[in-house]
Amino acid sequence: MAVSCEKENIIVVCGPTATGKTAIAVQLAKAFNGEVVSADSMQVYKGLDIGTAKVTQMEMRGVPHHLLNILSPAEEFSVAAYTAAAKNAITSISSKGRLPFICGGTGLYISSLVNGITFTQAKTDNEIREHYKTQWVRCGAVAMYEKLKKIDSEYAKKLHPNDKTRILRALELYCQTGSTMTEQLRTSRQGGPPYNVCLLMLAFEDRQKMYNRIDARVDVMLEAGLLEEAAYVYKNQDLFKTAAKAIGYKEFFPYFEGRQTIVECTAKLKQASRNYAKRQVTWFKSMQNTAVTATTQLIYMDNTGYGTPFEIAAREVDEFLQKSSCPTSCPMK
RNA sequence: GGGAGAGUUCCCGAGCGGCCAAAGGGGGCAGACUGUAAAUCUGUUGUCUUCGACUUCGAUGGUUCGAAUCCAUCCUCUCCCA
Secondary structure: OOOOOOOEEEEEEEOOOOOOHHHHHHHHHHHOOEEEEEOOOOOOEOOOOOOOOOOOHHHHOOOOEEOOOOEOOOOOOOHHHHHHHHHHHHHHHHHOOOEEEEEEOOHHHHHHHHHOOOOOOOOOOHHHHHHHHHHHHHHOHHHHHHHHHHHOHHHHHHOOOOOHHHHHHHHHHHHHHOOOHHHHHHHOOOOOOOEEEEEEEEEOOOHHHHHHHHHHHHHHHHHOOHHHHHHHHHHOOOOOOOHHHOOOOHHHHHHHOOOOOHHHHHHHHHHHHHHHHHHHHHHHHHHHHOOOOOEEEEEEOOOOOOOOHHHHHHHHHHHHHHHHOOOOOOOOO
16 A cells, blocks of 8 residues: 555554553654554543553653543443544644554454444444344344345355344344445445554564463552452443443452452453453454555564664654655645 | 272363264464444364374273273372271
8 A cells, every 4th residue: 555645644553452552652652743542442431441451641641642531431332433533533633743643452443444434324223223132032043144144145145143243233234224234345445545554563472471461461450459440340330331341340240249259250351351362463463464554564572673662663653754755746735 | 097989182071882083161273353342253173194094081901893981900189987
């Protein structure tokens, strides 16, 4: 993907949980006159700080951060809402002559933003959603899958019959908008990638090291008071629909119910975090392969033969900015 | 010292003469992902180059056409009575 001077530059700092995205993003933002835009589905919520590993005021070091604490945990959020908000943030940062650094671990959010996915106008209709959910229970998976096959066989072919979430969403979309998921997938990309993207992927060359870091961070969170935060989410679990699914809270529910010890729950939490990190690795790998980005740099946090991770990242950003700077003949100048 | 029981593939755990390289779960590895995404879903997991072959169910030896499954001895562990 070529760099274009008609598009805004953005730097994306992504990678699995506990790799050190936050620190790198802040350092880079300071070095390149930037601001940080979070790409995290859970850090949007106020009051969920420890479990989501949200940057602290101190860690921000004066760098403005966007899309953090924008919602009450009782509110719902979505990719569509995210990309819209992120676009706004990017525009406002760029218009100040500063550089936006997108930093986070939610693969769907990042890839949707970077690919410029256009979502449908229609908002989630909980009535329709509930309707199909009850139908699923009543009629069974096979029947629902068959139903989808009839309206959108192309998309159905791509799904496994057990993929409840996606089968229901596809049915819901059709019911609500009259268009199929296949159509949505096609039209959503018509705008093309909207930004010049410099993608920095943080990773660990040694998987075991990544897992060790994750385990250690869970212990730190616990010391920082994760349990109280988890209790808060537990008490409000019916209200905090999304947060109740976040890793770091639900694992302690059995403890609050007296069914498991803290030790057991902590082990479960570490396990869930490690599994999550693996899924993130897969996501970012596939993003790397489908490169809609101007440049992509993989940065191993545990093998920095060519300088510190920050130095490597900074060098990459520097090169990217030079490449994308408009020549004097550029009509945009 | 006496009695009862257990040792299965990375882990837990089913199997109790052939259909067993061995259910199921966990973990590992790999993948998917378009308004719940920190969610959800899929594949794979003894060795060897495939059909297939080979090694495995604490150890050794036996019974049998055939054993993870039956018998003997041994080793280890748990529990109960002393």
